[in-house]
Amino acid sequence: MTIGFAPGADRYHCWIPPGVYRPQTDTGLLRGALHRERITARTEVLDLGTGSGALAVEASRLGARVTAVDISWRALATAWCNGLLNGQVMKVRHGDLAAAVPGRRFDLVITNPPYVPAPGDGPPRGRARAWDAGTDGRLLIDRICAAAPTVLRPAGTLLMVHSHLSGVEESLARLRSGGLSAEVVERTRLPFGPVLRSRAGWLRERGLVAGRTNEELVVIRAEHT
Structure with a gap:
């Protein structure tokens, strides 16, 4: 497939197999935040939970050295x-979040x-590992918040996207x-997709949606002070 994140944006090839x-x-929202960062040929970027690699490719296209x-x-x-499809050289590492790059620090x-x-x-x-995150949605978010100070260089920056359903204020507090x-x-706001529609009743029972049928996605930016 060929993807582009916004009208007029550069498009490039992205092969995505089942699973x-x-x-x-959410990818496009994070991509917008990525483009607002100052990225040079010396910028070292870590993409945690890269999935298809779409954002890793984008960071590499901006000139960064990407893992x-x-x-x-x-x-x-x-x-x-x-x-390879897009002419970008990136390092790939198998592992559980920052444990895949022990001892390393990154600019972004x-x-x-x-x-x-x-x-x-x-x-x-199975496929649900890409979106399901425990009963509070924070299965990995809390771990990322805890790891961020140790994996960022001085003046380094974290960009993380997630839903209002998983506690934006909690993430801000943990990072601070x-x-x-x-x-x-x-x-940004968007209507519930198939996954959220399928569990809307359960989310209402937990008081997470209160009759709403749309979701707010955010990007949190954190950096060393």
């Missing part, structure tokens, strides 16, 4: 192939983690408690 998260509105991480071998293979960390609250106590399985300044820099 790998397809770029969607893409995912716990899914299929996602890593997809990201590597999409780099970008991440679109799973953030959808999900019923059930067990870990997500880790010594970072943090604020919301992007917002």
